[in-house]
């Protein structure tokens with residue numbers, strides 16, 4: 001450990017103390033987590049869940065474990081350094097986050113979580129303190145409680161901080177699933193809007209009470225597995241009229257409210273997976289534009305010139321070799337005259353901080369997607385527009401993040417206006433729901 005010089009303490013957790021340190025050989029700033037208990041054998045270290053999971057998970061939104069050092073029976077994790085955790089960020093915040101900032105943060109958390117769940121792990125202790133932030137990048141940390149999805153119940157050990165604890169855990173189910181992480185995501189998402197925890201229970205029973213106050217009591221007919229849970233009796237006595245979630249989180253859009261409602265479902269089976277969340281309309285950036293005179297579709301297409309530049313692209317969204325996850329997009333490459341139709345502030349917004357937030361690394365990619373997604377909500381049928389109201393959204397997803405077009409073989413008339421120096425526009429119909437874009 002003599003290579004590392006401790007600069008300051010960053011956190012004092014249950015399992016370890018975390019320090020900011022510098023690698024004196026490389027000048028790299030790192031975080032050093034010194035475990036509180038002693039480790040007398042290497043085998044003990046290698047079997048630690050935190051090590052097993054972090055060694056397997058390699059994702060830009062999951063904290064990287066750089067090195068493990070055992071010295072004098074003490075164990076140190078050398079981790080990539082992050083500036084602060086999400087709790088600190090929210091605490092220091094003077095004004096609420098913009099919804100596009102929340103979208104940017106949550107989409108990253110969900111991408112990290114999707115990777116983790118796909119690789120067979122669930123975190124079990126997601127909370128703002130375990131989400132680390134540097135600038136616009138957020139990463140999941142603290143895998144001390146991470147568990148392999150395939151490990152067999154009963155899971156009897158302590159799980160997750162109370163305020164973010166899923167009801168099936170509070171109700172003392174001994175077999176829970178990665179859906180407990182999705183509950184925590186819902187609670188964190190709500191908190192990002194209000195900057196206050198949504199279920200701040202003071203005890204386990206108070207935690208259930210606070211959940212009932214917002215969601216109402218569970219519908220046991222659709223949630224039969226826990227009918228026999230030992231605490232059912234306790235909460236069936238609550239006589240509560242649930243709050244309207246839109247009143248609890250007044251600054252959230254209807255899409256955000258819907259996503260939070262789905263994530264915070266009593267029934268774990270009703271909670272969307274991380275991948276499904278990323279398809280939710282909340283992540284489908286839409287900015288309505290003033291409805292122009294006449295039919296907007298006609299107007300928009302006619303104003304791109306005599307030969308509208310339309311392309312039908314087939315995208316492979318999969319990142320894993322076994323993924324088969326295709327999307328269909330209709331690309332529209334607008335002319336400058338078309339762009340001029342939209343307010344300048346909208347155009348500047350498309351190139352501002354919000355875009356970086358949504359997709360870190362945005363600046364590194366010169367070419368950005370321009371599409372009207374035809375990817376359907378339910379994955380079984382292609383939606384066709386039924387509403388003539390079109391809205392424009394500025395896509396922030398570079399091709400490299402979501403896959404590359406596999407074919408432009410459906411190419412329609414293409415007018416290649418020289419427009420590459422400006423981000424493309426993503427056209428989407430405001431009524432269309434659930435694409436992953």
Ligand SMILES: Nc1ncnc2c1ncn2[C@@H]1O[C@H](COP(=O)(O)OP(=O)(O)OP(=O)(O)O)[C@@H](O)[C@H]1O
Pocket residue numbers: 010011012013014015016017018031033063079080081082083084085129130132141142143144
């Ligand atoms: N890589 C890092 N970079 C910067 N700060 C970090 C890093 N890892 C942890 N921290 C800080 O240290 C705190 C405690 O870290 P961590 O959650 O890993 O410890 P723990 O002992 O497992 O805590 P817990 O009590 O949540 O189980 C975090 O909330 C965070 O503020």
